[in-house]
Amino acid sequence: MRALAILPLISLPLVQGIPASEFQTVLNEIGDISDFTGGLFGGIAKGIGSAAKQAEKIFHGGQEKVEKFFESRNNAKKAPLTLWLNGGPGCSSVTGLLFELGPCSIAKQGEGVTFNNHSWNTHSNMIFLDQPVNVGYSYSNDGSTVNNSPVAAEDVYAFLELFLDRYPEYADSPFHIAAESYGGIYAPNIASVIHKKNTQLASKSFAPVPRLKRINLHSVILANGLTEPYTQFGSIPDFACDGPYPIFDDPSGARCEALRTKVPTCQRLIQGCYNYNSRFTCVPATLYCWSQLVGPLQQTGKNPYDARKQCDRQKDGQLCYKEMSWIETWMNDASNKKALGAPPDRDFASCNMEVNQAFMGQGDGMHNAALLLVPLINDGVRLLVYAGNADMMCNFMGNEAWVAKLEHKFHEEFSKTPSSPWVTLDSAGNVTFVNVYEAGHMVPFDQPEAALDMFTRWILDVPLSLNATELASRMTVPFAGII
Template sequence: MFDVELCPPDELVSHPAFAGHKLRMTEPKLCDSSVKQHSGYLDIAEDKHLFFWFFESRTAPSEAPLVLWLNGGPGCSSSTGLLFELGPCSIADEGKNTTHNPYSWNSNANVIFLDQPVNVGFSYAEDGTTVNTSPVAGQDVYAFLELFLGRFPQYAKLPFHIAAESYGGTYGPNIASVIHKENGALSLSKAPGLLPINLKSLILGNGLTDPYTQMAAVPDFACDGPYPVYDDPQGPECSALRAKVPTCQRLIKSCYDFNSRLTCVPALLYCNSQLLGPLMQLGLNPYDVRRKCNKDEDGDLCYKQMNWIDTWMNIPANKLALGVDPARKFASCNMEVNQGFAFQGDGMHDSSKLIPELVESGIRLLVYAGNADMMCNFIGNERWVEALDSSFHDEFVKAEHLPWVTAESGRKAGLVRSAGGGGATAGNITFVAVHEAGHMVPYDQPEAGLDMINRWLADVPLSK
């Protein structure tokens, strides 16, 4: 453990470079009392308040990398990732308790779970303030990181990685781009008190990043993928889906070209309704098509654990321990935030265009995807990575799919393609197709998920 003073409850941390920004923190003992924790809020001026929960690594925290985990939605709390996927504890007993998670990603990493943008999870805003675009959300996350690392400089020296899932495929590149640009400006200005953030990689899991490419892959997954949802790949349903792709791509290209709400909202409405809409009527879990979904029993998102998370996070004693007002109500996903981003057409922007500059500066890219997810399928994710314009493009296009075998069980967990590193590292651009997993890989394949992240953070090949 680090030799630092304990934070008293509701410690206030300010920063000269961020006037009006404060960090309010406490030290909970929930979930996993064996590791040091910090939780609380970043207050941005008077109106925005972002909730975070930090866990030190179970192993060598003074040397372990720092990971920021973000769930997507947009509008879904990162407590979903914490309690349902990869945190130190897992939700249990209909939300009455949690159990130890031996495959937590804090096994070998210090992990921050952040509820962003405002009005997500325990994060909140005053006076009707909202955030409905990923670039603005990125600036808020950068402010949080600067205050957090300013208060805990021992973490600032560690390798830093952004890991984001689902709509995090849009958030992640925007946040990484802000950090990269601010680091560059900092090297020129030497602003007092600001720390360079040691950004080493961007990790995107079953994300939405390049909708032009990914939306076109929807019929390929539904009709020709490993878990086809229609009996006949040449039948009328598949033919109807494929017929919608040209119009969808034309609308998305207009969004890419003009980057305005007037072009991006129509693209989002058409593509979602015409390509994903029919698939939502099949009674399947769109996040894992191997499973059926009964919304009366499983909830709107097809996982009853989401309701359990709401139950546990709303226990007054848990709120007090986390530094949250007991009167504040927690919801795993806020559909008003979701709609706010939709009405800006944010989800139809090309976030992949932000990545080449990062990659060329030495920031590594890992994209992984469970092969049973229909919402952000693995076929489309691999295609946009393959199309990425970087100095590693030709090498990646030629790269073979190599088997990935987990270290613990020796089981083949998926296939990996990689460019950069000459086979001696995890690669500069790497794509992993995770077998027998849906949208939330660490939930479906906990051992494989931990094996993947451990190797990536240590920068050792996944294919050996």
Template sequence: MRALATTLLPLLLAATALAIPAGDQVFLGDLSRATKDLKHAAQSIYKGEQTIMRWVDQGKEFMKQHDITYELVSHPAFGEHSLRMTEPTLCDSSVKQASGYLDIADDKHLFFWFFEARNQPEDAPLVLWLNGGPGCSSTTGLLFELGPCRIGTDGKNVTHNPHSWTESANVIFLDQPVNVGYSYAEGSTSVNTSPVAAEDVYAFLELFLARFPKFQRTSFHIAAESYGGMYAPAIASAVHHNNLALAKSPAGAAPGLVHINLASIMIGNGITDPLVQMASVPDAACDGEFPVYDDPDGPQCQALRTKVPTCQRLMKACYNFDSKFTCVPALMYCNSQLMGPIVQTGRNIYDVRRSCDRSKDGDLCYKELQWIDTWMNLPATKKALGVNPALDFASCNMEVNQAFALQGDGARNRAKLLPELVESGIRLLIYAGDADMACNYVGNERWLESLESKFQTEFVKTTKQPWVTLSKGGFSGWVRSAGGDGFTAGNVTYVQVHAAGHMVPFDQPEASLDLISRWLADVPLTLNAAAMAAEMDMPLSGI
């Protein structure tokens, strides 16, 4: 199994938004006061060798376990789900935070860490960010890419990230499915398909919005990376269909449920339509912006191209029958025959401009991921985040990776979920760094071209337009967009991020923040600051 996991994980490493108006509402309550000035007697519950204390104070429920005080949030529509939260000050003490768990029955516990926006959180959208893997923690995105802090050398500390997405958005980082990162299960409970994982995320969102009703009126965006290209469509579909069911429900039939204002889906270097994307591997490796092989007509490239027909035949069988018996062989063959040779070159497949010494840099070619494990396993970090001190954190869980692989989940067509969402007005952004080979930019552009929707004809006719950042006016890549009117970012948009690998916010932090800020504000990506000022007949200082 180890050989299988090593082949799969490089392809499937993966990584969402709502607005949060601030008011006079208390964020998490004063936990210290709650523990000292109880309005009701505490109840002691013995679980194994642990003593769990529960009490109610001013209408809110609290508990204490592992010497950590949590606020508990329940929901009338989700009898088996509850939130268990605390209020950390790690990473960025200048903003309000929440961390803890979505507890599902007694066996599944999903860890989350939430940050309010640095600027005007009351007006900022809310983003749910997901890394992929499958089996990789969204803390990777937090501490390595777009969070308010970056992991420091050797995992001894964290440093301020001036280009965090929290400059423009309120962001939730969620570790899912169960057993990823700090998430954990009691006993043998596991999740091994994207649709099952999506229902748990929907329940989390409803409980989160119930606890923080000020977010209910703002826009919500799902952002995901790599294998998150499988997660995001499934989660968005679950949210959309639950919204539709809620709209049809008689008054009072769904107590406490709210319409989630899903505004867009953002996928970075994702795997979403593997039939199209796997076939693009030879083109990206041999003729791409940063080719792996020097000679596009050489023996390595010729050998890669010979594998495409069999890969496509197997993928089509998976698409047609949607069974692990057809999807597992497709996943195995395409990964081993198309991605395997590239891994064997010694290049970092997440950024082929770099070499990869796995003995020093780890299986995923970035020593920073090992630093993240170190910092997240510090006792002080665990206590601050409301994590059982006995839990061990790992950036990626290979057992989860294998479980998904053995269901053939990574060969399924999740793009088929998107046309219904796009047709309903949910905007779609696909962006990809052009130095990535794990989920390359060529395949991402191609599958978006083939996505059937009312915007397809217009999108196919578009040509790439330059994208220039607003802050410094630097060229950052190319944009194709359909459905916009010249004053919006469009309904279906593709962005090729120049000189970036798999983790765009890590390689191009300034450009990444420009991209996400403009997308969330529904501002065109193809106009520079001067052009926008002219278009809007306003002074440049007003941008």
């Protein structure tokens, strides 16, 4: 097994409501994991979190306790820093780590891991974080949980401040948030908190807080995300009946017509959620839209994450990919759990359905997270939205449509910009949309080389349409991607 460069890993229980001046990190070395080399640490951090209640929260992720932090394979000291989050809500970012874009990929039957030539840590330092609390091996000592994205975002901000306090050498690194699926709601909330806190720290009227750092937020990357449900749920009949991989054979047939009749009620309920921002308006939208628009697609036997494939859940698992069960096997291996410092009596699951239901019970996924991005874009933060064109869950049509509608200072320019070749993209100012052909919900799994190319160009602020010769002239280290 080729050795990977892994920086120390930190276990960061977050104690909510603690004064900023008191946060600290205490590290203790933990055991080795045979498939990896590098410093592995576990410890405690007292830090800033939501003041809603005192609750010790312990984040785990990757193969080690809390977050898995991988140094860039190229020029790590000058490389950007990227936080990766999977969605759910309630699903572990170990999926991204071992199934999509991490330095290693899960081996068959969960018997180990293999080296990933297309890992996103080729040109970026990477953090894979399990959140909110109770996802993966994360837990709360008093059993409390989080049930909405704004509160979860405050916890992630606290984690980032603690991380940068422990590793100040990354405090000035360009920082990117990349999030998939329900991460399309997580990431705008997290980015919004960072932006607001950065503004406060820069304000002369804001009392200085020792050891709090400005997070150098450069961009938000949304991967096949759910971000603006009004537009995205409205696009489902178009994708299912007229998309590149039709779910139903007859666009004017009874099933397509029945699906289209559900859109007005769904959008009316979502608009009520937008208007009143209450669980009493958002939960009905959640229940109706998912059951009436997504439910019929799931009943077809198609893989909801890739319309090109069938899904036999008895054979492929509830998430339609055998690799998910392999990951759980590897993560629950007794020797690996001991090395991770994970509680021996706690089982790892790819998704925690209790967390999922807690968020759904608040109607969290029916809020318009896209609006949170506008002030960031106007203030110079870049936005990349990409979507595989075979994904049923968060299809490319809906993603492209909400990006085109978003009112920011580059809106007019974006609306007039024709698509240009890479795979297919629209770009203007700080905003770029990419439609990735022959890929489903997990683009880095389906198109690993293309995904790495796109990500690398983005974090290095190189145009996606730049040809290989021009690209090579801008690189200070060999470029890993499509050349």
